[in-house]
Amino acid sequence: MSVSIGNDLFQSRLNQVLVDSSRAQLAAQRTFDAAQTGDAINLDSVMGSARSDIATVSSSRMITVYRVPGQDFDPAAPQDFESPGLDGQVISDDLREGVEENAEGQWWQSVGFSGSENGSPGIVVGQRFTAGSAGDYELYMGYDLSDQEETLQFVQRTLFVAGLALLALVGAVAWVVVRIVVLPIREAAETSERLAAGELEVRIDRTGDDEIATLARSFNEMADTLQSRIRELAELSLVQQRFVSDVSHELRTPLTTIRLAGDVLYDQREDFAPATARTAELLHTQVERFELLLADLLEISRYDAGSAELETEPTSIARLAEDSVEEMGDLARQHGSELLLVAPGGYTEIDVDPRRIRRIVRNLVGNAIEHGEGRSIIVSVDSSETAVALAVRDFGLGMKEEYAERVFDRFWRADPSRRRTIGGTGLGLSIAMSDTKLHGGSLDVWSRPGLGSLFRLTLPRSPGGALGISPIPSPPTDIESPSLATVDPTERRTDVTP
Missing domain, CATH: 3.30.450 (Beta-Lactamase)
Structure with a gap:
């Protein structure tokens, strides 16, 4: 102007x-x-x-x-x-x-x-x-033009004063708008964040009959309903966990009796008729599987109840893998597979629960033996500045990507018609995932039909530390060259001595 x-x-x-x-x-x-x-x-x-x-x-x-x-x-x-x-x-x-x-x-x-x-x-x-x-x-x-200059200066002063007045008016209007609209919306956003974080008791304190007050009442009603539903689900989950735990404990006594009776019959099976002897063998096998299933159910109930705790001690993942490979070597040979250990790293001791890590390795190796189609299985251990990794690679049938995404679900099987050959309960990989999360690590899988599978466990060197990049690559490097898929893995075997 x-x-x-x-x-x-x-x-x-x-x-x-x-x-x-x-x-x-x-x-x-x-x-x-x-x-x-x-x-x-x-x-x-x-x-x-x-x-x-x-x-x-x-x-x-x-x-x-x-x-x-x-x-x-x-x-x-x-x-x-x-x-x-x-x-x-x-x-x-x-x-x-x-x-x-x-x-x-x-x-x-x-x-x-x-x-x-x-x-x-x-x-x-x-x-x-x-x-x-x-x-x-x-x-x-x-x-x-001095007169015109004075006139222009007067107009400029007037405009300046009017501009200041207009700016003050705009500021006042903005302040009122903030008080009426923005602050309640901000309060609603903060309350929503607190509600999402688990503070189910928070509510928006707003009275009146305007649109903001209506929104606040609707939000509070939604929060009340959500809190009620969450409490119901929590109570139902608690009942389910208690039921599984109670049933598992109650089954131990009759199972122990059945196990003792079954052991007696199994030890005397040679004196029975062939049909009776076979029945005793089946009873002994199924009772053992029942004991494993009961133990897994008890472990799952501990995780669901949030009562699982780590008993850590300095452990070398490479040495632990050596023990597991040696322990399961006979089972692998019975299925026509050979267990190979490749451990260029991972000998430095880190604080983990050795019982749970050993259970993870047994689950991964057992899964590879069952689905390895009699081919060699490679157990790899390596480490970096921030993490230690263990991987189990088999060259079996493999899985589709949509199947691999569900492999850690409880009781899930890619092929329901396929019979379990080593007595698994269907909870092993789910428990392995829970054990991994309890250590603050990660457990992932890579699998392709016809190329086999790779299960990789990555643990932080220090409790609560960052994992960074896993020392073992996934997908495996052997798929980059088609010729490697047909080479006998024993030719790539390395010395396990550090």
Whole structure:
């Protein structure tokens, strides 16, 4: 607004100045045209009259007249004269050049007149007129714009004050909007975050009949319903956990009795008829499987109840893997597989629960033996600055990706029609995942049909530490070259000695 008003004031004043100077030039020209000049005295007198006429018809008192250069010099012609404040320092060479080259029209220029620190603003208008036999003259008239400058400054001050007032008004409106709308929304967002974090008792404290209050009431009703449902689910889960735990404990006594009776019959099976002997063998096998299932159910119930605890001690994962490979070597050979250990790292002891880690390794190796199709199985151990990893690689049938995503679910089987050959309960991998999470580690699987599977366990070197990148790559590097898939893994066997 300030710039627009300033431009309008200047343009309006410029139009007035141009009209005023044109009128003054016509008055001077008429004075010379009407005069009968014959000598120098008359010419000087006429020039004086012309100056008086210019001062009379115009609003400017700064008048400067120069003879146009390049004319024949006439000693009787009137001399140049300058008004105070309008001299050669104010009138620029560009302006004089424009007036000298054009006999018709007006030329103007914005200037600063002396009299103030930075000079008051003004306009100089230049044009030509003919002084009879004396030749052509340049007429320059100066117009002070101090009044317009004061007007513009007044407008600017007014706009500044109005702008401050408007800014204060906008700030007040913004503050009111924040108080009415934004703060309640922020409160609702913070309450939602606390509710999502598990603080089910939090509510939005809001009264009134506006939309925000309606939203608060709806949110509180939703929180009440959610809290009620969560409590019901928690109570139901607690009942289920207690039921599984109680049933598992109660089954131990009759199972022990059945186990004792079954052992007696199993030890005397050679004295029985073939059918009875086979029945005793089946009873002995199924009772053992039942004991394993009962133990796994008890372990699952501990995890569900959140009562599982670690009993850590310094343990070498590589040594633990050696013991597990040696322990399960006979079982692997019975299924036509050979267990190989590749352990370039992992000998440094870290704080883990050896019982749970050994159970993880047994589950992974047992799963590889059952699905390895009689091919070799490679157990790898390696370490980095932040983690220790153990991987079990088999070259069996493998699984589709959608099956691999569910392999840690309880009692899930990729092929329900496939019979378990080593007496698994269907809970081993689920328990292995729970044991891994209890250590703050990760357990993942890679599998492809026809290429086998890789189960990888990664544990932090220090409890609660960051895992970083696992020392053992997944997918396995042997799939990068098709020829490696057909090579006997014993040819890639490395020494387990560190």
